[in-house]
Amino acid sequence: MNKYAVNLSTIFTEVPFIERFKKAKQAGFNFVECQFPYSVPVSTIREELEMNQLSLVLINIPAGDWENGERGLAIYPERIPEFKESVATGIEYAQGLGVKKLHCLAGIVPVDMNPALARKTYIENLTFAAEQLAAHGMTLLIEPINQFDMPGYFLNDIKEAVEIVEEINLPNVKLQFDFYHIQKTKGNLLANFTNYMDKIEHIQVADVPGRHEPNTGEIYYQRVLAEVCNNGYRGFIGLEYIPLGKSEDSFSWIELYQRGEK
Known part of the structure; x- marks a missing residue:
């Protein structure tokens, strides 16, 4: 399907992770x-990719103890050695799986942390990670995430990300650029996308509210994706949504959009 990349962490969760490649x-x-x-x-992942003739286009760098709320x-600053280890792990997986784009989550800001120190550390760590990735021909991505789904997350403003x-x-x-997060924080989806398109390497879609598939909420995705295409975006469109029903029934919006393209 064109350059749509189905997110195997949120879709096909009816089956174990390793079985989702075949489902995709x-x-x-x-x-x-x-x-x-x-x-x-x-x-094991490489075998599934090869067997199903799939390309893995994006992963996250390890983000700490996710089960206990780390993001x-x-x-x-006190966890810089751990961060550097996480970058090395991300590169190891990306190399082994042919991945060229890695997203780096920032973290949740403690209530007693100096925001300026958080920002300084973030930029220094991102610079380190980018330099490490560059040696392997990889791109580092950052993403503003809305404060409602992830309270306290350091980066939720698209302008600050830029x-x-x-x-x-x-x-x-x-x-x-995740249209779901931008809609929940700033709105003005097309204006924000157009203004910052030269900085955008990857986009993701989900509708508001609920983070379900497009055409289940308030975002007019047929127009949004048409404008994305008209503006010259040729990258991947990541499907990072939670299906409202069965995963295999959540792709009809793609067919509607593609018919509208013709």
């Missing part, structure tokens, strides 16, 4: 993305 192929996809593949050996390590990308000023540091 059966649904007609050639590309997949996932959040954290690290509980499964590289060789990234990059803002904490400023950070510009301050780092490395060619392989780009934005991951």
